[in-house]
Every structure is written in C-alpha cells, then in structure tokens.
Amino acid sequence: MLQTVQKQQRFANLKEQLWTEAESHLTGRLDLDMAVLQTATSGGLALGRVHLVSGGPQDGAATGFATAILRKLLHQNPDQALIWCLPAMPRTGIPFADGLAALGLDPARIIFVCESHPLRAIAASEEALAADGVAAVMCEYGPLAEKSDLWLKAARRLQLAAESGRTTGIMLGPSAPAAGFETAWHISPSQKPSATGSQPILTQKERQQDWQPCWQAELKHCRGGRPAKVTLYWDVHTARFRAASSQTITPHYQNYVYQKHEYQASRPKALLSHLKQTG
C-alpha cells in the first residue's frame, strides 16, 4: 500500500518535471532579431500573451508582419497548429495561400475559423488560446474595437485565456486602443529606397531582394518596455527581421520594374521606333 502511494508520488514528480521541461520555452520571449526591437520590448515578444497588430485597411503590411510573427511562433512549436479567426468575407481581402507561402508560412498548418459575428469570433479565439496544441492564434477583430467597453473586456479575457493556455495571440485589424494588450504595433508599408542604378540585367539574388517586404513598424505600447519606430525588412529565407539600413544591395528595377518615365525606353518596339526617329 505504502509502496503504491510512493510510486504514485514519484510518477507525479516525474510528470511535473517533464511538464516544466517542455514548457520552459513557452514562457520565454520570441527573438525579434533586431537590437532596437529587442531593447524596446525588453528581450523580445512575450510568449503566452496577446499582442495587437494594427494597420491600414488598404494594404497588406500588418497582415505580412503578423504572418512573419506566426511563422516564427510555428518554428518554435513545429508540430502544433495555427488558428486564424476571421470574418467570412473580410473587407480587407481573404488571406491568400500563395502569398502566405511566399512569406514562408505553410498554409496547410493554419486552421481558419470563419465567423462573421465579432463576439463569436472573439469567443472562438478565447477557446483556441486556452486549448493545448496550438502554436498561436490570430484574430481579425474588424470594427469591434470601436465599442470601447466590449473591446476592453475582450482584451482582458483574451489575455487571461492566453496565459492559461500558454499560447500567444495576435489581434489583427484597424487602429485600436492598446490598453490590456501586452504590446501594440502599428504597421504601415514603407517605400523602398529609390532606384538609382540602371543595370540592364538583375542577378537572381537582387531580384529576390526586391520582393522582400518592407514595413515601418511602430511599437506604440509595450508592457515593461518603451515605444520604438523602425523600418524593417522580412527576410523570407532566413525567417528574420532585418533593419532597412542594413540592406546592402540596392534593389534595381530595371528590366522588370519600370519606372514611369523609363518604361517606354525599355520596350524593344518603342526603342526601335525611337531609333528610327533619331536616325
């Protein structure tokens, strides 16, 4: 009898050890690759919390940034799933699988919860945040943030669910009050450095560099950190953020990217007629 009790106790201890081992990385922080962001967030994006990522209604910058974060989170828990709650017909467009894949996130790993009712969508996100086996939860809140009482309540509930489930949540949508969230980001598209070079042929490398998304990320609020503003690139192949200034190769737009006034000259037919005219 005594032996059984001891055995049970020992098993309980062993299980406890296994749990703490397995979850030690879950309570940590996500490396944001850039010194300025690491210091502003005091060591990285807190895991097991809810973060707010807002952006303009007519660009994909915020979605891109959130996708990048999701990919980093999935990389930490490769055998888990991602949950993405969104309205059935979002005004900002539906997530496009090939575009997600181009940012390095495998669309097959995402489970979409298409719920148009904002409160039900928030409730579903809460369930997902509290569940096991989920790497991250993304929720598109749409116009819900306009109702401040609901919004505060939702923020609090989601934060509690994320803490209990040790899952990281990302709220994606238009600008919204940051109170209650761990961090609040505003992502806007950033213009690339202007094309000055005029080389006729681009190397493969340069061509890839050009497709790298470039965003201006503004960290508006961070619990235990300070605000920051930075222009960054998302490097698809290494899955890292990079500062825009560290861009070594200036992207060229010649040959396949036509600047307005250059467009005509680079077309062979137009070139031919130009030559004819000039002699």
Added chain:
Amino acid sequence: MIANASKIQHASKLPETYGPSRQLVAIYLPDLPVQYLRLAEGWAEDMPIALYETVKGSHILKYMSVAARSAGLMPSMRLTDARALLPSTRFRQFDLIKIRGWLQAIGRWAWRYSPVVGVDTDSLTVWIDMTGTEHFYDDSHDMLSHIAQAFHKADLRAYIALAPTYGAAFALAHFKATAGTPVVCGSERRAILEAVSDLPVEALRIAPSIVSGLMKTGLRTIGNLIGISRSALHVRFGAEIVLRRDQMLAEADEVLTPLTWQAPIMITRSFYEPLAGLAPMQEMVRQLVSDMADLLTQKQWLTRQLEIGWQRVDGTIGRRWFRLSRPRRDRLLLHRLTEKLAEEIDAEFGIEYAWISAQKLSEGLPETLQLDGREQASESVQQLIDHLGARLGNDKIRCLVPYADWQPEASMQVIAADKAQDTYNWHMPEPEALSAPRPVRLLSPAQEVSAVALLPDHPPAQIRLRKQVWQIAYASGPERIGPRWWDVDAGKYLSRDYYRLETDTGARLWVYREGLPERGDPMRWFLHGYFA
C-alpha cells in the same frame, strides 16, 4: 516425362466432386463508373464520358462510356490523344474511393440475397456467396434472372455468372456472359473445366506482365494451361498463376473478404414521470452521454456521429446530431460537445423518452497514453476543432487546399476542416527559386478601379478605388494570366495582365487589366490584392 508423371499422380488423387460445393455469383459492372458519374452530373445519356487516372505523371484513360468507345476512345489511351479525337467528351479524374463507395452501395443492396457479399473495386465486380441459400429460390436461374432484372431496371449493364469458385465466376462474368443473360456453371470439376477452357488467360486475374509472357509462349486460353504441371508453371511464371488456376478449379481455397457493416448502437431511457426544466434536461443528456461513452469503451468502438433524440408527452420528437472530426469515444469530449444541448431542448409539457445513438462506428483499441499523462498535440487540436465546430457550425472551421489552376482566385480551395482527408502539401518557395510574386491578401471578387495609364498597354500611373486615390511610383509586370482554354465557356473570360504597383507611400497593390489592348478588347482595371 517427370512432369507428366506428376500430373497423372496428382489428378488421380482428386475426386470428381467435392463435398458440399460453394455457389458464388460474380456480377461485373463495366459501366458503373461512367453511369453513376452521368447520373450525378445530370448529363445526357448519349454524352461521351471518360475517366482518366494519373500514371507516372501522365493522364491515361481508364473507363469510358459506350458513346466514347464507339468514337474510338480506348482504355490506356492518353488523355491528350483522346481530347484531340473527340473534343466533346467530358473527362473526369478517376476517383477510386468514390467508385468503391458505389460498388459497396450495390454490395449492401445485394445483402437481400445472401449475408456474405463483397466487392472487387479494381475489376468493378460485386460477388455474392449464395452457398446455403439455394432453397429460397426454385432454381439458381430464377435467382440470377431476378438479379439481372434489377440491374436492367437500373439501366446498368451487368454480366452475371454463377460458379462453384470465385475464380470461375469471375472469369465467366468477365469473359463469357453477355449483358442480361447470366451464365451458370455446374459444380463438378469437369463442368468448370468445360466452361472456362476456352476463355483467355486474362480471366485468371493475373498481372499483365504474366499474361504477355503466356501469350509469347502460345498459351492463350485457360484450356492450354490445364495440362501443364504446377511445378513447370511455377518455375516459368511464378506462384501467382498456379494459385489462381487452383483457385479457379477449386483445388485451392480462396479467402474472400466480405463487406461488413456495424449497425449503430443505441441506448434508450424512458422516464417514470415527464421531465421538464433545465436541470433535469442537463442530467438527462449527461447520463445518456456517460452511458454511451461507457458502452463504446466496453465494446472498443469509436464513433463519428452521435444522435440524441427525445420524445415529448404529446408524441412529437426532437433530435440533434453531433459530428466528430475523427472517430472518438472520450467521455470528456462527448460531454463537452453536448453541454449546450440541454438549453436548446424545448421540453414543452415534458419529455417521457430519450435516446442516444452512436453512428458511423469503427473499431478502436485502447490508446497508449503519453508518459507525461497528456495527449498528443494533434489530438488536442482535433478536440478544439470538434468543439468549435459544435459551437459555430462545422462548415465554419476551414482549411486551405491547393488546387492546380493558374487563375489566382481558383488556386486555393477553402474546405471544411472535418472534410479534409489529409494534410496537403503546399509548394513552399525555395531559397534560390524564382516564383511569381503573390499578394498576402486577395480581394474576392476583384474591385474595379479607374486607372490612368500613359498608353493602353502601360502600367497605370494613378488608380482610384472609390474615394481612395493612389499615385503609383513603381510598377512591375505584366504577368499575363490567360483564361482556361479547356473550359467550355472560356470565351466569357478575358486575358489578364497583372501588374505589381508600389504607391508613393509604399503600399503595394496587385492590379490587373482585363482584355488585350492589341486585340481591341474593352479594357477594365481591377484591384485584386495587397502585397505584404
């Protein structure tokens, strides 16, 4: 000489008849795939239809309708050739699971003749083991004509044969019977030999490579094979042909796998006094679910669908179904799925009778738990899907499935997560590969914009969507995406030229121009997505 001696010795051992013989009916349904497809799609009867399968990357025809066959389409023809030969044909991908499902449905229908019934999907054959059911019919012809008539009514060509072995019945159905007139083979060895000896060797159910080997040596009919000893056949053509020959002549046993079906299990509960009110309802549901979970655990079954029903005092019935994304029996999960049900039940004057039934059952052995006492990650995600599905509706939990189509809006399909068969592999861009850029958000449908362009075939310099005006700093493209030429109504769609635009604020847009300027099509501009 030695081979001859062994044959004689062997033959002398065999009795002329073997005890109580078996009676097997084979029904060969060559038209089943196209006929069912035709009915499902509502196509006309004389429409040429062909099914193709993918073999080593090329599309090869497998089944076709009579109309298509008479126009010259043949099995193992290439899809491209067939398309050139008869462009009006409807082509569809061969779907093994669907065809097996149809055959099994016919098998279940055939349970009226015998409890032992099976299907052979590769050869489109349904078999019925009639052994011991002869006394239900006046004679075997009567029964066979009954079956033949049923298929005739269903407008399905059926080749039916009755023989003491499956091998013989199969051979006769495929190679001797004519549609509608069943073939019957006697139970003596001599009768089987007589019936099958002039059939080609393909009737033995052997691999095509062996058939061609036999053809080369001049062994064209089964009759040619009868006189050859087992050892000689085995040495030259392998064990399969010997076994098949023996099975056909009832010299070796053949184990056939019949269709099985697990009837739903049900637990009913009638109440001494009618129940009403929330607390009794909750207790009722809880008890029903607990009992069902116990029963499932005890019988080692898993369920994919639960039905809970109730009958009110006035005799009206209410019922509710719960679907599960995979076969389960966990008590906790079932309780979570049904926890909201009690609030939805409208008891009116009380409920006097309630039942729970577990449907779509499959066998499931007890699972091994993880050492740390928790479930696998995928397991808990499945539970989450079930739970959200029960709350919001199963069709709202979706996943993306790739689809081979170059039209951007058709390149992915959104399907319900519980319908997804497996995980799908997306083509992930490789570090050194160049792939066409795709936006992270796709507007569906595309929004028409007004654009200002220098020349008709130039990228726009400014675009406007309702009140929003974008000044374009850079443009790249065009990437031309044409309509699907194989579509019947391809003419309705115009070619699209996709441009990637970067505005002066850095927002990157994906717009396309519909119509070709050089062809003089009417041109319209559309915004189709936002890049990250």
